[in-house]
Amino acid sequence: MIRIRFHGRGGHGTKTASRVVGTAAFLSGYQAQDSPYYGAERRGAAVVAYTRVDEAPILERGAIDQPDLIVVADETLLDAADAQVLSGQSTASAIFVNAQDAGPLKENFGIAPPVVAVDLTTLTLEILGSASALSSGLAAAAAAMSGIIVQEHFVAALREEFAQLGLEREETEKNVQVGVRVFEQISPVEIHAPSTGMEIEMATVSYENPLLSTPSVLHAGNAEARPTGTWRVERPVVDPDICTRCGLCFVRCPDGAIALDEDGFPVIDYDHCKGCMICQQICPLRAIESKKETRAW
Ligand code: SF4
Ligand code: SF4
Structure with a gap:
């Protein structure tokens, strides 16, 4: 199984990126699962999404805490305490970051795996006219790094997912243009020791007082x-x-x-x-x- 964890901010298209990769993997003949995780975030808040791809049926559920690939929509997330982008980085074979230069990131943020950087922001600004519509570029980065998705299936997945979102054909084709540009400049990563399955462990969830398990905002002015x-x-x-x-x-x-x-x-x-x-x-x-x-x- 390849486990991909996407980090972005509300409005970046993080969820769409994970979905496109899942659909592309499915079109390439794999089992796929994708799911976003976000609570009451607003536009700009940290968001995470997960994609699992395997040849066998995927029985694993929930958050990915031991990712094979980490995809980051915005380098400012690397030091955002609430985003926890680098958690579980020891299992990751590579980290993609939307940034101009991978060089300083490794040292500045203590990143252990190889870092792949592409300046998606400039590219999306140039083609889509928006600095934050990053879904096609993020999906392309993950799909290309995974090494198991062919470009044809990736493009088909982009068109399918954007059609479902109701995007105009012209906008979809601009996203395809971004996706292909990114896909073609990223080489597959050697995913070290991908697992082929997992032991299913049933977790026992204890009951907690709702005020502890779902903390309320009780004090005025805490923003x-x-x-x-x-x-x-x-x-x-x-x-x-x-x-x-x-x-x-x-x-x-x-x-x-x-x-x-x-x-x-x-x-x-x-x-x-x-x-x-x-x-x-x-x-x-x-x-x-x-x-x-x-x-x-
Ligand atoms: S920037 Fe000035 S003119 Fe514009 S909305 Fe604010 S107060 Fe009004
Ligand atoms: S000041 Fe900042 S948070 Fe407020 S409307 Fe403008 S961009 Fe949004």
């Missing part, structure tokens, strides 16, 4: 303690020469990350702005510009 600014791949920047101080962005920011200064100009709290860019879309004067977060590129 301040969560630095959602690390989620951001785009940074909103207000141009004070254009801004008319209408206050719309202040009202509409879903995270309350915009305050107004004493003159009524919006001031963005970058420790908590998650980069959803709703403020940019809502601004009637187009006074908010999107800047790339350099570490995400």
